[in-house]
Amino acid sequence: MGHLGFFIAGGATAPPGAILMVESYVLQNAFGSMPPELQGIMNRMLFGFWVTGLILIIVGSVLLITGLIKYKNRYGKYSTL
Secondary structure (H helix, E strand, O other): OOHHHHHHHHHHHHHHHHHHHHHHHHHHHHOOOOOHHHHHHHHHHHHHHHHHHHHHHHHHHHHHHHHHHHHHOOOOOOOOO
């Protein structure tokens, strides 16, 4: 796969991760006063959102960096361009 594929994959993967992390923070503040029997379920769900968002950001960043490295080395070692 060329460098453009890595750029597209990284650009499509990282933003939803950021959205999930922000959404977990917003929902945590919105549902601060919940009944005690629902707080554990909500906390686990929000933690899952946060972890999933973090994983997506890391994977997207790795893909973007890989695309950048492939773009910089696209002509090869002995290219005259």
